[in-house]
Amino acid sequence: MPELPEVEVTRRSIDEPLRDARVLGVRLGKPLRWPLGCAPEALVGARIGPVSRRGKYLWLPMLRATSDAGPPHGGLLMHLGMSGSLSLSLQARPAGKHDHFDLDTTQGLLRLTDPRRFGAVVWSPALDAAPAAGLLAALGAEPFDPALTSAAFHQALHLRRAPIKAVLLAGSVVVGAGNIYACEALFRAGIDPRLRSHLISRPRAARLLAALRETLAQALALGGSTLRDFRDAHGMDGQFQASASVYGRAGEPCPGCAAPIRRIVQSQRSTFFCAHCQRR
Ligand SMILES: [Zn+2]
Numbered sequence: 001m002p003e004l005p006e007v008e009v010t011r012r013s014i015d016e017p018l019r020d021a022r023v024l025g026v027r028l029g030k031p032l033r034w035p036l037g038c039a040p041e042a043l044v045g046a047r048i049g050p051v052s053r054r055g056k057y058l059w060l061p062m063l064r065a066t067s068d069a070g071p072p073h074g075g076l077l078m079h080l081g082m083s084g085s086l087s088l089s090l091q092a093r094p095a096g097k098h099d100h101f102d103l104d105t106t107q108g109l110l111r112l113t114d115p116r117r118f119g120a121v122v123w124s125p126a127l128d129a130a131p132a133a134g135l136l137a138a139l140g141a142e143p144f145d146p147a148l149t150s151a152a153f154h155q156a157l158h159l160r161r162a163p164i165k166a167v168l169l170a171g172s173v174v175v176g177a178g179n180i181y182a183c184e185a186l187f188r189a190g191i192d193p194r195l196r197s198h199l200i201s202r203p204r205a206a207r208l209l210a211a212l213r214e215t216l217a218q219a220l221a222l223g224g225s226t227l228r229d230f231r232d233a234h235g236m237d238g239q240f241q242a243s244a245s246v247y248g249r250a251g252e253p254c255p256g257c258a259a260p261i262r263r264i265v266q267s268q269r270s271t272f273f274c275a276h277c278q279r280r
Contacts, residue, residue: 002080003178004143005219005240007056010080014088014110015051021107022047023062029100030117033081037131038123048105049075052127055139055175056080059127060103074125076103077132081118087111143176143216150206157197157205164200164208165193166267174209176216180240183247183272185212192280193271194264218243246272 002010026040049061061075080086088108095102101112101121112119124132140156141148156173157164165186168177177185186193188211191204200208219240241248245255250263254274264271 001082001178002056002084003181003219004056004176005181005216007058007080008053008220009223010086011051011053011058014086017088018048018060018105018107018110019050020047021105023103023105025102025104027095027102027104029095029102032100032112032114033079033118033120034122034131036121036123043076043103043123054127054136054142055171057132057136058086059132074123075127075132077120077122077124077127077135078112079120080112081114081116081120083116084112084114084119087113138172140171140173140175143174143212148174148209150202150209153209154200154202154205157200160197162197163194163266164191164197165271167197168212169267169269174212177212179269180244180247181212181215181219184244185215187246187273187278188215190278192275192278193266193273195280246274248272 023043023046026043028036028040043062046062046064049063051061052059056079058078059075060078061073063073078086088110090108092104092109093111095111096113098113098115099111100114100117100119103110112121122131122135124130126132127136141152153174157167160167160173162170165182167173168182168185169179171177183193185208189204189208191200191208222240222243246261249261249272251260253259254261254277256274256277259274259276261272262275264273
């Protein structure tokens, strides 16, 4: 599943190349998770603004001169779902059977390839208007938002009684802690993934937030993890998983103490941790 670092790497790789491009045409393949919400031809002529990201959603602003036909300012909210990837190419290529959305522009063809079709491309008049606002409403803080202080993080953890790993995965306190990053951040912070969220002390919450930021920064630097189908818009593979300390390493020696790394299941997902280095 594409995680936040992959989505951010994708954003960075398409933002500048698409800036100020004009939409020439839209091709829809099989239905995605939600319908587009506007007539595809209504997007023709719109100018693409700076691509932004909120959680794992990308926002492609579509700007119009007031004299143009078609819908007024708005944008496309895109999600890669379970198996989606975006590519940008300068040459037209025939659509394959898993290519379900093409945005042809004056600066290249942006294509969503999504075999499982849990991804989505949805028109919205603004990020803070329906339907985008509703889709983004439940998201926790952005991990690198300076407004997310360690005190605010601790306060939010204090209100939840589920195991900390489950709270991180849920994304309602902070977004971006997908399974691999949650496991690695908890290892880095020395916190047992089974520890109940509200029992985490303020200093440990501060360590966890710092660990999550370090983990995500490392993943961004590597270009995202190589799990599943992820390829960024230029086809670059990430290497994060190869450098993971505990994720996917059940039975291997812990890099901290050499005890075997354990695997348990929490929230239907595998958790990898060191029962010696990570304390309750
Ligand atoms: Zn250990």
